[in-house]
Amino acid sequence: MNKTQQFNQLLNLADNALIIGHRCSEWCGHGPVLEQDIAISNIALDYIGQARNFYQAAATLINEDPEMLTGFVLPATEDSLAYLRDQREFRNHLITELPNGDWAVTTLRIFLFSAYQYFLYTQLKDSGDLSVNAIAEKALKEVTYHVKWSADWVIRLGDGTEESNRRIRHAVDHLWAYTGELFLQESELQQQWLQKVQLVFEEAGLVIPEKTWMHQGGTSGNHTEHLGFILAEMQFLQRAYPGSQW
């Protein structure tokens, strides 16, 4: 992997974690019950922690070679990467930026995405890139809990009441077309992910949708209309008052 590819991968990992972390944080104070409010806020914190580590590694690459990785505020920092890039420069997958919707959409999204992260980090922790594998090794422990927590909810909602089942089926229909972007090439990763999803869906009484058209574009900067609104809220303070601190 050359330096640009390595950088793009770091940015994708960081942006994914930041944006889904931001979405989870929107539940803080609004969770259905106190315990779940705390759980999802803690998951948000884990994601944002991962994002910080990946941004720090990406910033180091920019600062080492600003003539190759151009177009960034210098010196690059975790904050400049999070707060001072526009939406076309973000490399997160579309599934992370979709609105939370109801609790079914929220928990299914975390399940589909954290299962992907679980197998991806398992691979990355043994990859040749030292900065990435340390972060992946650390984050994998946390992601394991996210997968477990979210899978429990998918099963509970699928195997629950008529209403909860209706909602989780709607969530599957809504989110499935955003999962293809996670696996642009057929890979072992996709097979592992699909097996895990199949296992949980079976227990939940859900069916994996037929092969369908898949949205894509996030990793090349073509986002849904939702990302701009997230960034407008998240970046406002640093854009209006550059360098301000709490």
Add this chain to the structure above:
Amino acid sequence: MHQSPDNDIRNILQSVYDPEIPVLSVVDMGIIRKLSRSADEVVVHITPTYTGCPAMDVISTQIRMALLAAGFPSVKIVQELSPAWTTDWISEEGKQKLKAYGIAPPIGKAIDSVWLEDLKVPCPQCNSTNTVLVSQFGSTACKALFKCLDCKEPFDYFKCH
């Protein structure tokens, strides 16, 4: 703790506590990875417990303040991610302190195939193992919430990880 030339530093670090668990020092937690010193600088290598743990920034500042207050002229804190911190590194003394504080210490080694639902976590109040999981995330990301069916008290369990 065995005698070493860095014992003076370790003794000072014994007085720096995790702000979320004020009975455990950073030494008990096992987050001090390495100490090195030269004539005019002390370098403390620490490892975060959780990637997103908001206590880490506070802990770094407190370590710096404690060492500066003890007369070390320059203190540098270096964060290391690998090898990743594990609850196995909490000292035996630390586990006893956790329990006395009302937090059930982690059971067994690191994260394995035992899920929280299957764990028999003894209640830190009455030692009964007649306890159930309430939520996989407790007051912080590193803890889960349990309740004791005998003494009826809810309690935090420090998750293995």
